[in-house]
Amino acid sequence: MAKTRISISIDPDHAERIRAHAERAGMDVSAYLVNAAVRQMAETDTLESQFASVDAVIAAAEAEAAALPPLPAVADDELTEEERREVQEAMQLVYGTDKSATRPGTAA
Template identity: 60%
Template sequence: MAKVRISISLEPDEAERVRVHAERAGMDVSSYLVNAAVRQMAEVEAAEAEFVGVDALIADAEKRAEAHRAIDEAADDSLTADEHREVDEAMRLVYGAGEATSRGQGEVA
Protein backbone atom coordinates (compact mmCIF):
# COMPACT_ATOMS: atom_id res chain seq x y z
CA MET A 1 0.00 0.00 0.00
CA ALA A 2 1.27 3.46 -0.85
CA LYS A 3 2.00 5.90 1.94
CA VAL A 4 -0.25 8.91 2.47
CA ARG A 5 1.19 12.37 2.96
CA ILE A 6 -0.27 14.50 5.77
CA SER A 7 0.70 18.12 6.04
CA ILE A 8 0.83 19.86 9.42
CA SER A 9 1.54 23.42 10.45
CA LEU A 10 3.56 24.37 13.52
CA GLU A 11 4.74 27.54 15.10
CA PRO A 12 8.45 28.04 14.34
CA ASP A 13 9.53 27.38 17.93
CA GLU A 14 7.46 24.16 18.08
CA ALA A 15 8.91 23.01 14.76
CA GLU A 16 12.44 23.59 16.05
CA ARG A 17 11.72 21.64 19.25
CA VAL A 18 10.34 18.73 17.21
CA ARG A 19 13.39 18.82 14.92
CA VAL A 20 15.77 18.80 17.90
CA HIS A 21 13.94 15.91 19.60
CA ALA A 22 13.81 13.93 16.36
CA GLU A 23 17.53 14.44 15.86
CA ARG A 24 18.26 13.33 19.44
CA ALA A 25 16.19 10.21 18.82
CA GLY A 26 18.14 9.52 15.62
CA MET A 27 15.05 9.94 13.46
CA ASP A 28 13.89 12.27 10.72
CA VAL A 29 11.03 14.60 11.66
CA SER A 30 8.42 12.62 9.75
CA SER A 31 9.35 9.32 11.42
CA TYR A 32 9.53 11.00 14.81
CA LEU A 33 6.03 12.50 14.50
CA VAL A 34 4.54 9.23 13.20
CA ASN A 35 6.18 7.34 16.06
CA ALA A 36 4.84 9.83 18.61
CA ALA A 37 1.32 9.69 17.14
CA VAL A 38 1.25 5.88 16.99
CA ARG A 39 2.50 5.67 20.59
CA GLN A 40 -0.16 8.17 21.75
CA MET A 41 -2.92 6.24 19.95
CA ALA A 42 -1.76 2.98 21.55
CA GLU A 43 -1.82 4.58 25.01
CA VAL A 44 -5.35 5.93 24.48
CA GLU A 45 -6.60 2.61 23.14
CA ALA A 46 -5.05 0.76 26.09
CA ALA A 47 -6.67 3.16 28.57
CA GLU A 48 -10.02 2.83 26.85
CA ALA A 49 -9.75 -0.97 26.92
CA GLU A 50 -8.80 -0.87 30.60
CA PHE A 51 -11.83 1.20 31.54
CA VAL A 52 -14.45 -0.29 29.19
CA GLY A 53 -15.95 -2.28 32.08
CA VAL A 54 -16.08 0.78 34.34
CA ASP A 55 -17.62 2.86 31.56
CA ALA A 56 -20.30 0.19 31.09
CA LEU A 57 -21.07 0.19 34.82
CA ILE A 58 -21.36 3.99 34.84
CA ALA A 59 -23.63 3.97 31.78
CA ASP A 60 -25.83 1.32 33.40
CA ALA A 61 -26.01 3.24 36.68
CA GLU A 62 -26.90 6.45 34.85
CA LYS A 63 -29.63 4.64 32.90
CA ARG A 64 -31.09 3.17 36.10
CA ALA A 65 -30.87 6.56 37.84
CA GLU A 66 -33.03 8.13 35.13
CA ALA A 67 -35.90 5.97 36.38
CA HIS A 68 -35.79 7.73 39.75
CA ARG A 69 -37.09 11.23 39.97
CA ALA A 70 -35.10 13.83 41.83
CA ILE A 71 -36.17 14.62 45.36
CA ASP A 72 -37.16 18.22 45.94
CA GLU A 73 -34.87 18.70 48.92
CA ALA A 74 -36.41 22.00 49.96
CA ALA A 75 -39.83 20.35 50.33
CA ASP A 76 -38.57 17.05 51.77
CA ASP A 77 -40.08 16.73 55.27
CA SER A 78 -39.35 13.02 55.57
CA LEU A 79 -36.25 13.56 57.76
CA THR A 80 -36.25 14.69 61.35
CA ALA A 81 -34.05 17.59 62.47
CA ASP A 82 -31.57 15.07 63.94
CA GLU A 83 -31.48 13.14 60.66
CA HIS A 84 -30.88 16.37 58.74
CA ARG A 85 -27.96 17.15 61.07
CA GLU A 86 -26.50 13.67 60.47
CA VAL A 87 -26.80 14.09 56.71
CA ASP A 88 -25.26 17.56 56.93
CA GLU A 89 -22.32 16.23 58.93
CA ALA A 90 -21.78 13.43 56.41
CA MET A 91 -21.88 15.95 53.56
CA ARG A 92 -19.29 18.13 55.32
CA LEU A 93 -17.03 15.07 55.67
CA VAL A 94 -17.32 14.44 51.95
CA TYR A 95 -17.27 18.00 50.61
CA GLY A 96 -15.69 20.00 53.42
CA ALA A 97 -17.06 22.73 55.67
CA GLY A 98 -19.14 25.47 54.08
CA GLU A 99 -20.53 23.32 51.27
CA ALA A 100 -24.23 22.75 50.63
CA THR A 101 -26.07 20.80 53.30
CA SER A 102 -29.00 18.43 52.94
CA ARG A 103 -31.35 21.40 53.23
CA GLY A 104 -29.59 23.31 50.46
CA GLN A 105 -28.13 25.83 52.90
CA GLY A 106 -24.50 26.69 53.65
CA GLU A 107 -24.66 25.85 57.35
CA VAL A 108 -26.92 23.90 59.65
CA ALA A 109 -29.49 26.03 61.49
Protein backbone atom coordinates (compact mmCIF):
# COMPACT_ATOMS: atom_id res chain seq x y z
CA MET A 1 0.00 0.00 0.00
CA ALA A 2 1.33 3.43 -0.92
CA LYS A 3 2.03 5.77 1.95
CA THR A 4 1.26 9.46 2.18
CA ARG A 5 3.71 11.93 3.66
CA ILE A 6 2.39 14.46 6.17
CA SER A 7 4.65 17.30 7.21
CA ILE A 8 4.28 18.92 10.63
CA SER A 9 6.05 21.73 12.43
CA ILE A 10 6.53 21.53 16.18
CA ASP A 11 8.41 23.24 18.96
CA PRO A 12 12.00 21.90 19.26
CA ASP A 13 11.43 20.85 22.89
CA HIS A 14 8.41 18.78 21.87
CA ALA A 15 10.37 17.25 19.00
CA GLU A 16 13.13 16.15 21.35
CA ARG A 17 10.65 14.65 23.82
CA ILE A 18 8.91 12.79 21.00
CA ARG A 19 12.25 11.44 19.75
CA ALA A 20 13.14 10.28 23.28
CA HIS A 21 9.76 8.60 23.82
CA ALA A 22 9.89 6.92 20.41
CA GLU A 23 13.35 5.58 21.16
CA ARG A 24 12.23 4.22 24.54
CA ALA A 25 9.30 2.52 22.78
CA GLY A 26 11.68 1.00 20.23
CA MET A 27 10.04 2.88 17.36
CA ASP A 28 11.11 5.46 14.84
CA VAL A 29 9.46 8.88 15.17
CA SER A 30 7.06 8.32 12.27
CA ALA A 31 5.79 5.02 13.66
CA TYR A 32 5.52 6.52 17.15
CA LEU A 33 3.46 9.50 15.94
CA VAL A 34 1.22 7.32 13.77
CA ASN A 35 0.65 4.97 16.70
CA ALA A 36 -0.22 7.88 18.99
CA ALA A 37 -2.57 9.43 16.42
CA VAL A 38 -4.34 6.13 15.69
CA ARG A 39 -4.83 5.49 19.42
CA GLN A 40 -6.22 9.01 19.89
CA MET A 41 -8.59 8.60 16.94
CA ALA A 42 -9.85 5.28 18.30
CA GLU A 43 -10.45 6.85 21.71
CA THR A 44 -12.28 9.81 20.16
CA ASP A 45 -14.41 7.54 17.96
CA THR A 46 -15.35 5.41 20.98
CA LEU A 47 -16.28 8.43 23.10
CA GLU A 48 -18.30 10.01 20.30
CA SER A 49 -20.12 6.73 19.79
CA GLN A 50 -20.86 6.32 23.50
CA PHE A 51 -22.17 9.87 23.86
CA ALA A 52 -24.05 10.11 20.53
CA SER A 53 -27.43 9.54 22.16
CA VAL A 54 -26.69 12.13 24.87
CA ASP A 55 -25.53 14.61 22.23
CA ALA A 56 -28.77 14.03 20.32
CA VAL A 57 -30.87 14.68 23.44
CA ILE A 58 -28.92 17.89 24.13
CA ALA A 59 -29.31 19.07 20.52
CA ALA A 60 -33.06 18.39 20.62
CA ALA A 61 -33.41 20.25 23.93
CA GLU A 62 -31.43 23.21 22.59
CA ALA A 63 -33.58 23.33 19.45
CA GLU A 64 -36.74 23.17 21.55
CA ALA A 65 -35.47 25.93 23.86
CA ALA A 66 -34.52 28.12 20.90
CA ALA A 67 -38.10 27.88 19.59
CA LEU A 68 -39.64 29.06 22.86
CA PRO A 69 -40.80 32.66 23.07
CA PRO A 70 -38.76 34.89 25.38
CA LEU A 71 -39.99 35.20 28.94
CA PRO A 72 -41.20 38.62 30.02
CA ALA A 73 -38.70 40.58 32.06
CA VAL A 74 -39.39 40.68 35.78
CA ALA A 75 -38.26 43.64 37.85
CA ASP A 76 -36.56 42.84 41.15
CA ASP A 77 -39.28 44.64 43.09
CA GLU A 78 -41.89 42.28 41.58
CA LEU A 79 -40.33 39.27 43.32
CA THR A 80 -41.28 38.07 46.76
CA GLU A 81 -38.52 37.63 49.32
CA GLU A 82 -38.75 33.85 48.85
CA GLU A 83 -38.42 34.23 45.06
CA ARG A 84 -35.35 36.47 45.54
CA ARG A 85 -33.77 33.81 47.78
CA GLU A 86 -34.51 31.13 45.16
CA VAL A 87 -32.92 33.25 42.45
CA GLN A 88 -29.88 33.87 44.66
CA GLU A 89 -29.54 30.14 45.39
CA ALA A 90 -29.81 29.31 41.69
CA MET A 91 -27.16 31.91 40.83
CA GLN A 92 -24.85 30.44 43.48
CA LEU A 93 -25.27 27.02 41.88
CA VAL A 94 -24.21 28.51 38.56
CA TYR A 95 -21.50 30.91 39.69
CA GLY A 96 -20.49 29.48 43.08
CA THR A 97 -20.40 31.30 46.37
CA ASP A 98 -17.18 33.22 45.68
CA LYS A 99 -17.94 36.91 46.22
CA SER A 100 -14.89 38.18 44.30
CA ALA A 101 -15.28 40.08 41.05
CA THR A 102 -14.01 37.20 38.92
CA ARG A 103 -16.09 34.38 37.54
CA PRO A 104 -15.06 30.81 38.34
CA GLY A 105 -12.71 29.43 35.74
CA THR A 106 -11.29 32.82 34.76
CA ALA A 107 -8.01 34.39 35.76
CA ALA A 108 -8.15 37.01 38.48
